Amino acid sequence: MPQLTGDWVVSGKVRAREEGEAVVIMIDGLTTQAKYYKPLVYEFFRKEWRGARPSYGDYVVEIVMEHVGEPPWMDLDNLAKALLDAIKGYLFHDDAQVARLLVERHEGERERITIRAYPRAPGRPSG
Numbered sequence: 001m002p003q004l005t006g007d008w009v010v011s012g013k014v015r016a017r018e019e020g021e022a023v024v025i026m027i028d029g030l031t032t033q034a035k036y037y038k039p040l041v042y043e044f045f046r047k048e049w050r051g052a053r054p055s056y057g058d059y060v061v062e063i064v065m066e067h068v069g070e071p072p073w074m075d076l077d078n079l080a081k082a083l084l085d086a087i088k089g090y091l092f093h094d095d096a097q098v099a100r101l102l103v104e105r106h107e108g109e110r111e112r113i114t115i116r117a118y119p120r121a122p123g124r125p126s127g
Helices: 034-047 076-087
Strands: 003-005 008-011 014-019 022-028 059-067 098-107 112-119
Antiparallel strands (some): 003 008
């Protein structure tokens, strides 16, 4: 059963909320297996999410992995692909709509992944 914490929809390790036109998703904890995240996030959206529906047009997706100590041994491109596959159909129709993709990792206060997806402003360059 999802719970609302402030304006977050929370279920297990995943929580999400709308911030204007953007949807922000946070996943607590890290694993070296990128494939772990796809079913986790997909099931959250399938069962719990009642917010924004997919739309057409170009999107910007920002993915940030925060780690404590040494970064996990994981290819960021595999992480990005798993997460894009998980949110496809819920935030946008097809990952071909992603016109700008930023994926980074850095040391943080806790281990988590944050995804922020929002429509790209029309006529705006991707850089």
